[in-house]
Amino acid sequence: MQKLGDFKLPHFFNYPPYFTLQPVRDTRNKQVQLWKELILDYCRTQKIFVVGLEEDFPLFSNPVVERSLSHEAREAFLSALVSEGRAEWLDKGHRKCLILWHRIQEWADIILSFVKDNGLEDSVMTVEEIRSGTESRGTELHGIDRTILIRALRLLEQKGKLAIFKGTSTDDEGVKFSL
Amino acid sequence: MRRRPGIGGLQNAATARDQYRLLGENVAKIRTDLMKEQLATFRSQLEEFARKHKNDIRKNPAFRSQFHEMCAKVGVDPLASNKGFWAELLGIGDFYYELGVQIVDICLATRPHNGGLINLQELCNVLRQRRKSDRGAVSEDDCLRAISKLKALGSGFEVISVGKKKLVRSVPTELNKDHNEILELAQAQGFVTVDEVERQFSWTSGRAIDALDTLLDEGLAMIDDGHRDGRRRYWFPCVSSIATSVADI
Numbered sequence: 001m002q003k004l005g006d007f008k009l010p011h012f013f014n015y016p017p018y019f020t021l022q023p024v025r026d027t028r029n030k031q032v033q034l035w036k037e038l039i040l041d042y043c044r045t046q047k048i049f050v051v052g053l054e055e056d057f058p059l060f061s062n063p064v065v066e067r068s069l070s071h072e073a074r075e076a077f078l079s080a081l082v083s084e085g086r087a088e089w090l091d092k093g094h095r096k097c098l099i100l101w102h103r104i105q106e107w108a109d110i111i112l113s114f115v116k117d118n119g120l121e122d123s124v125m126t127v128e129e130i131r132s133g134t135e136s137r138g139t140e141l142h143g144i145d146r147t148i149l150i151r152a153l154r155l156l157e158q159k160g161k162l163a164i165f166k167g168t169s170t171d172d173e174g175v176k177f178s179l
Numbered sequence: 180m181r182r183r184p185g186i187g188g189l190q191n192a193a194t195a196r197d198q199y200r201l202l203g204e205n206v207a208k209i210r211t212d213l214m215k216e217q218l219a220t221f222r223s224q225l226e227e228f229a230r231k232h233k234n235d236i237r238k239n240p241a242f243r244s245q246f247h248e249m250c251a252k253v254g255v256d257p258l259a260s261n262k263g264f265w266a267e268l269l270g271i272g273d274f275y276y277e278l279g280v281q282i283v284d285i286c287l288a289t290r291p292h293n294g295g296l297i298n299l300q301e302l303c304n305v306l307r308q309r310r311k312s313d314r315g316a317v318s319e320d321d322c323l324r325a326i327s328k329l330k331a332l333g334s335g336f337e338v339i340s341v342g343k344k345k346l347v348r349s350v351p352t353e354l355n356k357d358h359n360e361i362l363e364l365a366q367a368q369g370f371v372t373v374d375e376v377e378r379q380f381s382w383t384s385g386r387a388i389d390a391l392d393t394l395l396d397e398g399l400a401m402i403d404d405g406h407r408d409g410r411r412r413y414w415f416p417c418v419s420s421i422a423t424s425v426a427d428i
Contacts, residue, residue, distance in 0.1 A: 016370075017401035017414040027398050030291040067405040 004058050007045055010038060013059075019067035021076060035077040040086060044101040049145030050090065051078065051097045090147075098147060102140075107152035110140055112161065112179070121179040126172045127153070221253070237274070240318030247324065278317065278325035281306055286336075286349035294398030295350030296417035299323075299338065302347055319345075342366050346417055352397050357382075357390040362399075362415060369419035370403065370412040 003009060012018045012034050022028040042048070042059055051057050053074050061068030069077075078097045081087035085103060090096040102110065111130070115121060118135050125133070131149060136142045141149070153175060156162050163176045235242045285305050289297055303319050310317060326347060329336040335351045342363035348354075354362075364379055365371045376387040391413050394400040403412040 015414070015416075015419070016405060016412070017403040020402055020404045022401055024395055024398060026291060027294075027395075027401060031401075066407070067403075 005046070007042055010034070013038070013062055014065055016065050016067050019062070019069055019073070021070070021073045032077060032080045036080055039077060039081065039099065040101050043099040047143055049099060049148060051099055053078070053095050053097070098145070100148070104148070104151050104155055107148060108155045111152055111156060114139055114141055115177050115179060120177055122177060124174055124176045126167070126174050128172060130175070240316050240321060244318060244320040275325045275328055278306070278321060279329050281309060282322065282325055283329065286347065290349065293416040295348060295352065296399050297347050298417055299345040299347055344418065357386065358394055361390055361394065362418060365415045366418045370414040372410045372412055374410065
């Protein structure tokens with residue numbers, strides 16, 4: 001079976017018609033379903049948070065069968081993810097897409113258990129620290145997309161679990177946990 | 180025979196008739212008894228055979244198919260009823276019912292993908308993968324038998340031959356001759372183009388497109404516009420094995 005790095009590609013990836021948007025509704029639904037799962041799976045294992053429609057995203061073309069997805073097809077598959085809350089467009093032109101293999105709520109839960117595991121219930125951390133500090137090393141939070149992290153933190157702020165405060169520069173927003 | 184008049188003659192004729200009848204009945208009775216005896220012997224022999232080779236019948240698909248053939252020749256259907264000594268003896272009925280259920284399952288699971296038409300070989304492969312942990316192998320012959328039992332449900336399961344391949348149909352789509360010919364042509368490469376169909380069968384463009392559109396609508400075909408030459412290809416998941424191995428079945 002074909003592989004991308006250590007990622008095992010599904011069989012349909014080598015079947016050329018899956019790279020053409022299908023005109024018949026039932027067939028198209030199945031096609032969209034398979035692509036949605038593939039994109040989520042791939043992004044989760046490879047820790048990819050943002051997919052650019054015009055970039056060389058490895059899933060968008062398969063040199064083995066010499067097929068690549070049209071712009072229309074890329075947008076259709078990502079839009080299907082967006083409509084399920086598993087992705088969000090980052091711009092109006094639909095050129096960049098944020099992939100949420102964990103929903104924001106799930107990321108918030110991950111942050112909470114990270115805080116508890118590390119005894120940080122009353123501590124202060126910067127956003128950058130959560131993303132790349134020593135505490136988060138080896139957890140799912142390590143290397144998390146900044147936009148997603150902020151969104152999850154804001155969700156927790158609404159619930160009164162923490163407070164976000166501005167530092168002197170935009171890069172070091174601070175977070176005060178209060179669990 | 181010379182006509183013999185008188186009472187005596189009539190009586191003689193009546194006695195003769197009676198005697199013939201008696202004799203006839205006797206002969207018939209002897210024959211029936213003989214037949215009954217033979218049948219009983221045969222039955223006990225068959226039982227004996229089945230008992231002796233129970234394990235082979237259960238585990239060896241080739242042996243099983245030969246056993247079925249033998250039964251068919253003498254007019255016995257071990258699958259006709261789940262009751263009776265065959266089921267008790269072999270559990271063979273259950274085996275095929277189980278297979279039937281699994282076949283229905285696979286056909287349903289792959290239907291969105293292949294439109295309800297699946298290559299028999301492929302079906303067997305998926306079936307084997309599924310029963311991996313299970314004892315005993317499953318042959319194509321077993322699949323065919325299980326499918327023929329499904330017909331009793333009136334659910335429209337049918338095996339159709341297209342070229343050299345056998346396809347199992349689980350949707351009530353009627354495929355006409357044109358469709359069958361296209362499927363047969365597609366077996367070579369897994370796909371066809373309108374040009375190829377026209378050339379191969381000397382059809383008009385309308386006829387080819389019409390048939391292909393129907394196959395598309397039925398979910399049996401998928402279009403592919405991605406090839407360099409710019410010609411639209413019609414792929415048929417039911418004849419190409421790569422596509423049916425959908426991982427999530």
